[in-house]
Amino acid sequence: MNASFNPAIRQSFPIAGMTCASCVRRVELAVAKAPGVVAASVNLATEAAEVTFDPAAKVDAAGVIAAIKGAGYEVPVETSEVGIEGMTCASCVRRVELAIAAVPGVLKASVNLATERATIETLAGAAPRAAIDAAIRKAGYEPRRGDAGATAGTDSRKEAHDREMSHLRRDLAIAAVLTLPIFVLEMGSHAIPALHRWLAMTIGQQPLYLAFFVMATLVQFGPGLRFYRKGVPALARLAPDMNSLVVLGSTAAWAYSVVAVFAPGVLPSGTANVYFEASAVIITLILLGRLLEAKAKGRTSEAIKRLMGLQAKSARVERGGEFVDVALEDVAAGDVIQVRPGDKVPVDGVVLSGSSFVDEAMISGEPIPVVKSEGAEVIGGTINKTGSFTYRATKVGADTLLAQIIRMVETAQGSKLPIQALVDKVTAWFVPAVMVAAALTFLVWLALGPEPAVAFALVNAVAVLIIACPCAMGLATPTSIMVGTGRAAELGVLFRNGEALQSLKSTQVVALDKTGTLTAGKPVMTDLEVAEGFGRDQVLSLVAAVETRSEHPVAAAIVAAAKAEGLALDEVGGFEAIPGFGVNAVVGGHRIAVGADRHLARLGIDVQAFAEAAARMGEMAKTPLYAAIDGRLAAIIAVSDPIKPTTPQAIRVLHEMGLKVAMITGDNRRTAQAIAARLGIDEVVAEVLPDGKVAAIKRLREGGRAVAFVGDGINDAPALAEADVGIAIGTGTDVAIESADVVLMSGDLLGVSNAIALSKATIANIRQNLFWAFAYNASLIPVAAGVLYPISGTLLSPMLAAGAMALSSVFVLGNAMRLKRFKAPVREVASMTAPVLAAAGSETTP
Structure with a gap:
């Protein structure tokens, strides 16, 4: 990366x-x-x-x-209507049409001024109603509620999946009812001579074959018609697919049987055999395989369904001075929302009044509810416990944190791993090669096979066509990805792309940021020593005033200490932040500089007077900062950021997995070394600026080592992007999360080992699937072609070939589903079973 x-x-x-x-x-x-x-x-x-x-x-x-x-496929398109208020002329119509058409996923928008309605064509599930409504509002108009809007992507795909399942069940039932009598009577008469004699005496061979013809034809062009609709056009385009193989195989068996029944004279003597049972069973078994595949594929997307289930369905929004229940999609940014005991928080926002405890386990993994009062941020999908409060919506629709999590999981599930490239290369020529193999099989058996050669040639060629369908190859990788990333989400690990899922397993070095990653990210001021001529309260007041303008956690610790001592903080002017160095400002007529020793060195101020104090603080893993007032060294300030409770265990587990652990920080070297010694970290890179972290990643990568970097701050974004895999602490900044490949929602480092273990399990599962799919085809195509016949007299009938083909796909899907039972190597102190998905199964009102 x-x-x-x-x-x-x-x-x-x-x-x-x-x-x-x-x-x-x-x-x-x-x-x-x-x-x-x-x-x-x-x-x-x-x-x-x-x-x-x-x-x-x-x-x-x-x-x-x-x-x-x-290419012969369809793109599902939805048509919906939206009422629009505020249009007065043709220019309004054009404006609204252009605004809606600009929404991703919208194919066409037609607005009628007379009816005040817009008819919209969208890709199925690609343009949610909320996005269309937002575009209309941005154009200056108001979407009218109560109209049928675009269906949400998950719902539309579920409807399409349910519809396909219904059609498959119907077709399979029809095929099975018609195929069973053919199979039982034809195969039974071969296995049981008495049954054969009874059928010949009571029904007769020709009437029996006519009945077989009727039932097999109904199967072939009833439930089997779905294969013709796709397979024949693909053949016409000289781009055959699986449907083409089924069509060729089943039609060959059916057509040969029709000739044998109605015009046996055109066939060589002794070859007028019927294979109606083969053509019917082929279609029935492949339909059964399709149904089992559809069921399994439906289960692979359970993670998304459960995530969607975390969303509230409605919200109590202030309208005209009173709170009324409205649909979730009606909530807009800026709305005031009331949350009562037991309610789900509908969207993200900031508390205006009231207080309560909110269960945020779906995000943080922390089972203890968090207190929320005026000014606190709340997250959509979390559960209010005891109190009641009102808050202002800040993020709605696709902008909420839960929607972003869903989008991350969907993106990861839709990713294609580098390992898939091999499959793509093989399948590019696989189906045509199978057709060539089937043709050669027919010609070889026709020329060299025993009598009746035509019958042997037909049966073996059909078996080759049927058994070689590459369904299992196509499902091997994506199903494992879907199940693996869904299970990861349950464990609070979000893979933002498939490449990270594959490359994370090869990690050899895990590089960690310090603040907010190894530590809690909420430092406290522990020491303040002033130089001669300065008063403690004066220095703390001036420094804290400057730090009110900074968002750095260290600044917050100093401000909190000043407020705790009741000191007044003056107005700040001329504030300047220098990333990686410190800050400058003017307070009460004094020029103040606060930062690391390198910051004061740039200003020409010598800090040697505090060298002994700095050494002592560094040995205690405290970060020393220096303050200068009007160009004179005024004080040294020590701030300590407590190490997270699970950090030592996380480092130990990474070592047990055979990984090297490095720390990259902009902090003082002495402090960094002290923390590294306490935690057993292997390598330390300290006192680096943001671009220095990128250089450090490159150095760690020397020797061909794969490096994963874990960070949470804005200054970590370049390093997250540079690393082979960037892992962001989910409690960190949006910039860091956007720059990362993997997000740990709990903010706990134990998630790193869980992510690596899951990556290894998923890739192993994919390799098992690919081995099975390739080995299956490589081994059974020759068997179907009849290579074992000269040795042992073994032939693979088309019926068994169809059953084996269906089972290969079911095996691959079943193997992928095993990832749902993946057990995390370590469990986090804060109960990592709770984040994101497990919350969906434990939503109870107090």
Whole structure:
């Protein structure tokens, strides 16, 4: 990972109709050729394409959709209507249309002035109603409530999934009812001679075959029609997929049987055999496999469903001087909201009045409710306990913390890992190669096989076509990613992209920031020694006044100490912050400078007078700061940031995992060395500026070592971006979180070892899936072709091939689902089972 930021525009496109890895490859190649597209990544499990557009070019969603349709697949599109108030003329109409059309995911917007309604076409689930409403408001108009809006992405995809499940159940039931009599009577007559004689005497062979023909034809062109709808156009485009293989295999068996029943004379003598049971069973078993796949794929997205379940459905918002219940999507930033005992907090905001205890376990992992009073921030999805309060909404819709968490999980689940590149290369030629293999199988058996050669050739060629469907290959990676990242979210670990999930397992060095990462990030002032000629209260008052303008935790500690002593703080002027050095300001006519020794050195002020005190403080892991008043050294101030309770255990666990641990900090070297000695940290890089942290990461990487950096502050963002994997403490700043690849929601370092362990488990699971998928095809295609026949007389019937093909996908999905039972190697003191998802299962009112 490098420090540059990619300004490219990304948009997700849902895709319907993909069934295997070759579909994925075909869509990616088609979309990559669309105008303005820089890259395209298609995920079979999420059934979506993540498309990256050139920021210099216009986003051409229509071009991407045309490319997807040209490849033979569909892009689900929703049409909705929104009422709009405030329009008066045609220019209003145009303004609203342009505003709505600019929302990502909107394909077309048509506004009618007479009816005051907008008809909107959107990609399924891509443009939530809240985003459209916000665009209308930004244009100067008001969306009218009570109208059918765009369905939320999760709901629309769930509806589509449920609809597909219903169709699969119906088709499978029909196919099974029609196939079972054919299978029982045909195979039973071969296995039981008495049954064969009874059927011949009571029904007769020709009437029986006619009945088989009717039932098999109903299966072939009833439930089996879904394969023709996709497979035949794919064949026509010379881009065959899994459906094409099913169509070729089942149709060959069915058509040969039709000829054997109605025109046996055209076939060589002794070859007029019927395979209606094979054609019907192939379709039935593949439908069964599709149904089992759909069920398992539905379970892989449970993490998103549970996250969505954390959201409140409504809010009590002040309207006209009284509080009324409104739908969550009606809440706007700036609204005043009332929260009663037992309520979920609807959106993010700041408390205006009242106080209560709020359960924030879903975010912090801390089981003890947090007190909230005037000025405190509250987070949407958390649960109010005993009291009542009102607060002003600051973030709504997609801007809330919970929505960002959902977006992170969705992004990670839709990612494509580097390991998937191998699958893509193979599947690019796999299906055509299978068709060639089937054709060669037919020709070899026809030329060299025993009599009836045509029958042997047909059966083995069909078996090759059916068993080689690359469904398992396409599902091997994305299903593991979906389940693995979902389980990670349950443990309070959010992977922001799939690459981090793969690369984290290779980490050899974990580099840690100190403040807010190793320590609590809430330092306290412990010492203040003044130089001769200065009074303690005077110095503390002046320094604290300057520090009121700084957001640094050390500044907050000094201000808190001054307030605790009841000192008055004067107005501050000319404030200047120099990152990595200190601050300058003017207070009460005095020029004040506060910072590290290097800051005063830049100002030409010698700090040697406090050398002994600084050494003593450093040995006690206290951070020394210096203050100068009017160009004279005035005081040395010691601030100590307590180490988090779980930090020693976290360092110990990382060492047990065979990892080296380094600390990179801008703090005083003596202080850093003291902390490192207490914690057993292997390497220390101290007194570095933000760009120095980047250089330190590069040095740690020497020798080919993979480095993960853990930080929480704005000054950590460059290092987070530079590291092979950046891990942000979720209680840190938004900039740090945005720069990271992994976010630890609890703020606890034990999450690092959990993240690494889960990365290793997920990648191991993917490799198991890929091995099974590749080994399955590599080993069974030759068996289906009949290579064992000369040795042992073994042949693989098309029916068994269809069953094995379906089971291979079910095996891969079942193996991926094992990640749901992943156990974290360590449990955090603050009960890490609680964050994010576990809260969904424990929401109770007091």
